[in-house]
Amino acid sequence: MKLLSIDTSSQSASCAISEDGKLLGEFFTNVNLTHSQTILPMVHDLLEHTRTTLSQMDGFAVTTGPGSFTGLRIGLSAVKGMAHALGKPCVGVSTLETMAYHFQGQRCLVAPVLDARCAQVYTALFRWEGNTITRLAEDQAIPIQQLGESLKNVKETVFLVGDGADLCYNSLNEQLPCLALAPSFLRYTRASVLAAAAQTAFSLGNTVSAQDLIPAYLRLPQAQRELLAKQK
Amino acid sequence: MIEFTSHSTEETEQFAQRFAAQLKPGDIIACVGGMGMGKTAFARGLAQGLGLGDDVSSPTFALVHEYTQGSLPLYHFDMYRVNSFDELYSTGFFDYLELGGVLLIEWSENISGALPPNTITLTIQRVDNHTRHITIEGERF
Numbered sequence: 114m115k116l117l118s119i120d121t122s123s124q125s126a127s128c129a130i131s132e133d134g135k136l137l138g139e140f141f142t143n144v145n146l147t148h149s150q151t152i153l154p155m156v157h158d159l160l161e162h163t164r165t166t167l168s169q170m171d172g173f174a175v176t177t178g179p180g181s182f183t184g185l186r187i188g189l190s191a192v193k194g195m196a197h198a199l200g201k202p203c204v205g206v207s208t209l210e211t212m213a214y215h216f217q218g219q220r221c222l223v224a225p226v227l228d229a230r231c232a233q234v235y236t237a238l239f240r241w242e243g244n245t246i247t248r249l250a251e252d253q254a255i256p257i258q259q260l261g262e263s264l265k266n267v268k269e270t271v272f273l274v275g276d277g278a279d280l281c282y283n284s285l286n287e288q289l290p291c292l293a294l295a296p297s298f299l300r301y302t303r304a305s306v307l308a309a310a311a312q313t314a315f316s317l318g319n320t321v322s323a324q325d326l327i328p329a330y331l332r333l334p335q336a337q338r339e340l341l342a343k344q345k
Numbered sequence: 346m347i348e349f350t351s352h353s354t355e356e357t358e359q360f361a362q363r364f365a366a367q368l369k370p371g372d373i374i375a376c377v378g379g380m381g382m383g384k385t386a387f388a389r390g391l392a393q394g395l396g397l398g399d400d401v402s403s404p405t406f407a408l409v410h411e412y413t414q415g416s417l418p419l420y421h422f423d424m425y426r427v428n429s430f431d432e433l434y435s436t437g438f439f440d441y442l443e444l445g446g447v448l449l450i451e452w453s454e455n456i457s458g459a460l461p462p463n464t465i466t467l468t469i470q471r472v473d474n475h476t477r478h479i480t481i482e483g484e485r486f
């Protein structure tokens with residue numbers, strides 16, 4: 114089966130076309146442009162270069178969050194539009210779980226972290242043992258220091274991935290020697306990795322219709338008094 | 346610090362229009378002052394100075410108005426009704442910070458805890474019905 118995967122959940126944007134788990138092509142940009150203007154032309158060019166057509170797609174995958182408010186809406190509306198028009202099934206995958214898939218095949222702990230601003234991150238925790246992934250913590254929005262607390266008894270290496278990886282590493286690595294930074298080429302969400310994460314759901318038939326795809330916004334924990342607080 | 350005393354709405358607009366020449370991509374201007382101080386008047390001048398026309402009104406209901414027809418776009422926010430981080434998130438504010446335009450934020454008092462450290466502060470104080478004392482503070486000013 115052919116799958117079109119789209120990610121615009123954070124600063125980078127990408128789309129990938131895969132067939133039965135094999136990547137046919139991927140288009141990735143990370144240049145702070147508005148995803149609303151770039152993602153559909155990228156899909157168009159990718160279809161052309163992989164010599165495929167939209168109607169050949171058997172399904173669509175998209176990152177449903179957490180992530181950028183605008184970015185999530187762009188990715189979801191693009192996929193909803195295409196999947197609805199073609200009547201094809203969809204799979205939505207957590208942005209954090211997608212990033213954890215960079216480590217498929219390894220034996221390690223992965224903590225994806227996305228910068229939620231104001232010293233807060235969206236994060237979760239996963240364990241990879243070969244091709245088996247186990248979720249150890251739900252997707253949540255927490256202050257960076259709370260992430261530090263939650264990892265303080267961990268004895269193994271924890272790989273940080275995501276656009277908040279540097280930020281977390283720099284603020285926590287003194288108190289948490291277990292932290293390791295994923296290399297920069299594995300740091301960002303990639304539609305090709307989303308395709309891998311969505312593949313299982315498609316093969317198990319765990320799909321939803323276009324209209325049932327919903328973004329997973331997470332409540333930011335900071336209180337109103339902190340929003341009003343003067344920083345100086 | 347830049348200080349200016351304006352004696353009319355037009356003077357405020359003209360001052361903002363000249364000030365626009367000093368702005369760079371990514372600049373954030375946080376307005377402080379009260380109701381009816383002239384923040385929207387300042388925004389109108391700024392838009393004109395950036396070559397974006399003068400059809401500028403308070404984005405109180407839309408939360409943000411975008412003026413993107415020039416080389417340096419202007420994103421004009423009104424945070425009057427924003428009361429929580431979640432609400433701020435769903436204005437798209439954090440996404441606009443990445444777009445490389447100029448952000449002008451009315452009622453920035455409501456989100457001061459979320460403003461980046463390099464923010465430029467614009468304070469407008471009322472002297473009398475027609476007179477306003479304008480202060481601009483920031484690393485470059």
Ligand SMILES: Nc1ncnc2c1ncn2[C@@H]1O[C@H](COP(=O)(O)OP(=O)(O)OP(=O)(O)O)[C@@H](O)[C@H]1O
Pocket residue numbers: 351352353354355356357379380381382383384385386387403451474475476477
């Ligand atoms: N020197 C001045 N500069 C700017 N506005 C002035 C001045 N003198 C009087 N005014 C009047 O003050 C009002 C300013 O309105 P404006 O909408 O710009 O304020 P605002 O700060 O954006 O208000 P709000 O908080 O309601 O958004 C206008 O009615 C304007 O005519």
Ligand SMILES: [Mg+2]
Pocket residue numbers: 384385403404451
């Ligand atoms: Mg106004």
